[in-house]
Amino acid sequence: MSNEAVAELKELLGPRGWLEGEDAATYVADIRGAYRGVALLVARPASTEEVAAVVRLCNRRGIVIVPQGGNTGLCGGAVPRGDRPCIILSLARMNRVISVDPLRYSVTAEAGCIVQSIHDAAADVDRAFALDWGARGSATIGGAISTNAGGMNVLRFGNTRDQVLGVEVVLPDGRVWNGLRALRKDSSGYDLKHLFIGAEGTLGIVTRAVMRLHPRPPRDQTMYASVGDVSRLMELFALARSIGDANLTAFELIPGHMVDRAIAKYPSLTRPMETRAEWFVLVRFSGRDEITEKLETFFGEAVERGLLTDAALAQNMAQEQNLWNLRDEIPPLKLMTGKMLKWDASVPIDRIVPFLAECEQRARAIHAPSKVIAFGHVGDGNLHMSIWPEGKPGDPVFDKLCKDIVSAIDDLIWSYGGSICAEHGVGVENFERVRGQKTPLEFGMMASIRALFDPKGIMNPGKMFDPAYGEARDAAE
Ligand SMILES: Cc1cc2nc3c(=O)[nH]c(=O)nc-3n(C[C@H](O)[C@H](O)[C@H](O)COP(=O)(O)OP(=O)(O)OC[C@H]3O[C@@H](n4cnc5c(N)ncnc54)[C@H](O)[C@@H]3O)c2cc1C
CATH class of the missing domain: 3.30.465.10 (Uridine Diphospho-n-acetylenolpyruvylglucosamine Reductase; domain 3)
Incomplete structure (x- = not known):
């Protein structure tokens, strides 16, 4: 039956509208290679009408559909899971x-x-x-x-x-x-x-x-500044808000050792200033000419209060671009090797600093050599956090300690009133873990909505929350 369905799909989509075998290799795995699935074919429709025709056919034949965009989600959401006959529906040709x-x-x-x-x-x-x-x-x-x-x-x-x-x-x-x-x-x-x-x-x-x-703001200007005392990060943020007001458009926290790694790896990056520090912030103001003055006022007051120690202010487009390229290259996935446990988490913004400290303590209490790396969007309480334990995946002792760290940190995030998935989605990575975050009533409502739209369960099963899948079934009851 799958063969017939594939033939029908190929005819419907025309020669440019599908991929299979080797040509489909980059679609069936996520970009890290952490998740891999099996698909009958990758459908590449060119219009809404073609998408609708593919979906009708799959619905009639009970074929699972996994929608895929750029496949950058990093949590297994856009690759097939399970053994039901499945297609990937890529939106790549609908790019206008x-x-x-x-x-x-x-x-x-x-x-x-x-x-x-x-x-x-x-x-x-x-x-x-x-x-x-x-x-x-x-x-x-x-x-x-x-x-x-x-x-x-x-x-x-x-x-x-x-x-x-x-x-x-x-x-x-x-x-x-x-x-x-x-x-x-x-x-x-x-x-x-x-x-x-x-x-x-x-x-x-x-x-x-x-x-x-x-x-469009006439001008963006970013300051890269070394933090004097990270325990007073919120005071620094409040100062940037009160001076920048609507001009404050970004406030990012980045660890100094990741700056060093990124600069060592990418020769195109320039070190913004020689000062070394444990933490830096990128503070961007956007608006008219007075933003430079406001950034200088912010810096002056922050230094006076001991919140910042030094800063480099981008003076032209190239320096501005360099600062944000540096920020883009910070994700540890690109700079470290080994097993990474990751969270794109959020906590209430005033709790970021104690949360980070406790996170490190908890990870090290379970496994002393753990490296904890956090960076991210301070203004939203949203941190990209990763923990790098030492050991070999597959070794039962190592696998168990990874599990223990994940559940200890998830619990910590919830104890701070936070979310373990503030960005990127739930996908497969957080599918079981997210159960701890919502009440049975919330899962029940989500299950009802899913069943109402998709009674046959063909849309991206086993992702986000799926009562028909594994342990999450119990949560809906
Ligand atoms: C270097 C890097 C930095 C990142 N930084 C951030 C960040 O700061 N903030 C952030 O939020 N994310 C970030 N991400 C994650 C990612 O880029 C986002 O989650 C993005 O929205 C995913 O878009 P995509 O097109 O790649 O979707 P995919 O990964 O292809 O899909 C993601 C999910 O959406 C579904 N989907 C995709 N397209 C459709 C559609 N048309 N209709 C229905 N369902 C669909 C998929 O089935 C899957 O479940 C980062 C990723 C990388 C690699």
Whole structure:
């Protein structure tokens, strides 16, 4: 039956519309190679109508569909899981910016459109697009919507949920919901688009979206500064807020030893200043000319209070770019080897510092040589955190201690009122673990919504939350 379905799909999609075998290799595994699955074929539809036809066929034949954008999610959400016959539905060919409307401050794009392309299209009409993070050159707008992505500008503009004005979605039975409205206000009942934001492809396939644009600030200027006393990080952040006000558009925390590693690895990066420190912050103000003055005032007051010790202020585009390239190259995945345990977590912002200290203590109490690396978006309480224990995966003692560390840190995050998945999504990586984060009532509501949209369970099974899968089943009861 699968052979027949594959033949039907190939005919429906035409020769450019599908891949299989070797050509599909990069689609069936995630970019780290941490998750790998099996697919009958990779469907590459070129229009909403083709997506709908593929979904109808899969629904009729009970074939599982895994939507995939840029495959940068890093938690196994976009690769197949399990042994049911399955296709990957890649949005790669649906990558156009359809229209940019500077007066409405909106852009309409196909779901496979790369995030960077939306930045470029917005800049062409003197507007700005808010979503920005290291994978901007390969992540798609459909993936951003489906994971409710965040990034560097959340502090000023909010996350993806705050940028979406409307969506078009192919539902699991193949019907197309055209919710491409660009309205700022609409009180006419349930705002259904929000169901698809952060749904990780479980309720349907986002095919197009209308996204919010913003006025383009005339100038961005970033300061790279060494932190005097990390225990007073929140005081520093509050100072940046009060001086920068609406000009403050980013406030990132980065560890000094990762700066050293990134500079050693990438010759294109320049060390912003010779001062070494345990922690640095990147503070960006955006606006008119007075931002330089404001940044200097911020620095002066911060030094006086012992919050900062030294700083380099970007003086031109090349220096500005260098600072953000440095930030992009900090993720330890690119700079370290060995087994990484990772969290894209959030805690209330005033608890970041005690949380970091306790995190290190807990990891080391279980396994003394653990290295704890944290960096991220201080203004949102969102930290990319990783722990690197020493040992060999596959060794039962090592595997057990990794498990113990993960559950100790998850518990710690929850004890701080935080989330173990603040970005990237749940995927497979956090599928079992996320159970500890919500009540049975919440899981029950999620299960009802999933069953209502997708009674046959063909949309991305075993991801996010799936009552039909493993242990998570109990949580829904
Ligand atoms: C270097 C690096 C830095 C990153 N930094 C950040 C960061 O700061 N903040 C952040 O939030 N994320 C970050 N990410 C994670 C990632 O880029 C985002 O989660 C992004 O939104 C994923 O987009 P994608 O197109 O790659 O989606 P994919 O990885 O392809 O898919 C992600 C999920 O969405 C589903 N999906 C994809 N497209 C659709 C669609 N059209 N319809 C329905 N479901 C769909 C998939 O099935 C999967 O469940 C980073 C990743 C990397 C590699």
